[in-house]
Amino acid sequence: MAEQERGLSRALSAPVRAVSQILRPTTNPPSSPTPNGPGLVDFALYVDGVRQEGEWTFKEAHEAAQRQGKAFVWIGLHEPTPDEFADIAEAFDLHELAVEDAVKSFQRPKLEQYEDMTFAVVRTARYMPHDELTETSEVIETGAVMLFIGEHFVITVRHGAAVRLKPVREELESRRELLAQGPWAVFHAVVDRVVDVYLDVSAAVETDLDELEASVFSRDRKSNIQEIYQLKRELVEFKRAVFPLQRPLQVLVSGQISSLPKEPRRYIRDVNDHLQRVVEQIAAYDDLINSVLQARLAQVTVDQNNDMRKIAAWAAIAAVPTAIAGIYGMNFDVMPELKWKFGYPFILTLIVVACAGLYRFFRRSGWL
Template identity: 35%
Template structure:
């Protein structure tokens, strides 16, 4: 389904609400380029786009395949890019990864999204908001896509950092084991890393003019977006390392709590052992036994038990076991 379409001339949008046939006709004549945004395209829609815009068959087949890594490839005069975009659901702690397919030709820029969400708003704002860059041609649309994706990744990593700080507070301020929360969060961070790292190769290729050379103005903003992508990649790596350290700290605190519990159990077991031993000895029913005929024998035995228990309790509290 087409969700946005226009023709840009001299950096300005001069036509909107174009169908595929009209967009292809405008792309073949005049100046500027045609922009087309398609959400969740079916096979028939891709075939129609391929027919009217002359898209390479191999690129169309790639666009039909999901779960590809970010990449950039030239098919003759058509540049095909696969870009991953991410969203983070704070309520569920889940990372939603979707895919954008970008076709860039001499007079057109087509962007296909596999998600029902609004991923084109930021792209359009960049295209409309930078007329000097847009005037340089359809490669400006590719820059707008990449810059939007990187910005979305930065927002996601900020949310992941906030969540990591919450888990960190729980580790050091609560007595519950946070291993599961740390592991699940680490998995989301690693998933984000698998999205971000392949994009660096895309930016590196565009910076070297591979597979196509971008106009100077576009290359400048692409370098800036590439710097942001590298910074994002570094933040993801730092966050991953931070979670590794947090997991180790959590396991250490769990071990400490277990040791404290074992100390308390051992201390109470030792305290309980003394009266048990004394009572066990007096319960042997021997005829010749000290203090059996002494009127104060029973109170004396009780007093010895109480004194021994009190002494042990005081000693264990002194050494921090109770």
């Protein structure tokens, strides 16, 4: 009887030991040291939405994830060097073209499908607070996030400081049911955070535009064309980050990527709706700033015309004493009133009266 109980105990404990060996990193010395470096921000293995404890090499973590049904590896990198990325590329068999793009700082938003991996590029943006808008103000700072998405891994590569991904990871780890959906859940969370920041940037830019529009049409007219053009340039930078993202999201929403599960696709559709709102806002801002710029240019033209009229009016007034003094400065012997006692006072009175009459005429006509 005791022998039967011991046999039953060994039979029940065998599956537990098997699962434990899969989830627990090997006790043997790893083939390569635990990955670290200045470019590595975070690295973890997730099983059914739960972060697993222990130290792993990239290859060991990937192999452990492949042995599980709902497991994947999430590696977070920040501006890695080619040498830092080489081990990751080898461990996850990443395509060399995608690796080359990921190391570079700026890429156009895109979605590329490889054999068993999807490579996505998302441009990030954030608003830079400033006391007042000047011709050199940096209004919007942009960066990029690259994502390698496989069946059992997701690798995020961040360039710039526009959007940080640590809060995204913390939020996902607190929502186990969402993180259990796999690497595409990470993609959705990252893009959702990026688009949410787009909305914040759009609201801040709208405030700047309102202030700029008010200053252009105010009596003081403190704004100049350089400030308007600087804001337009920053808006174009924002536009370059937002508009190209429409096509990748539309590809995902339309179901052209077979590896994208149905549930994450619903969440991505919601992100796409938010993106369309930002696109519409930017288009409206672009039209508005063009109108403001045209209005300011028209004001400059009107001001220049007013200045020219004032100059012409004062030139006409100055021409009276100039002409009279020029005539009497010719030193002719026979001229009217040369020998007249009141000739000098008469000429001065004539100059004053003529100038005053011209001044009154130009004032009434709006030239002065």
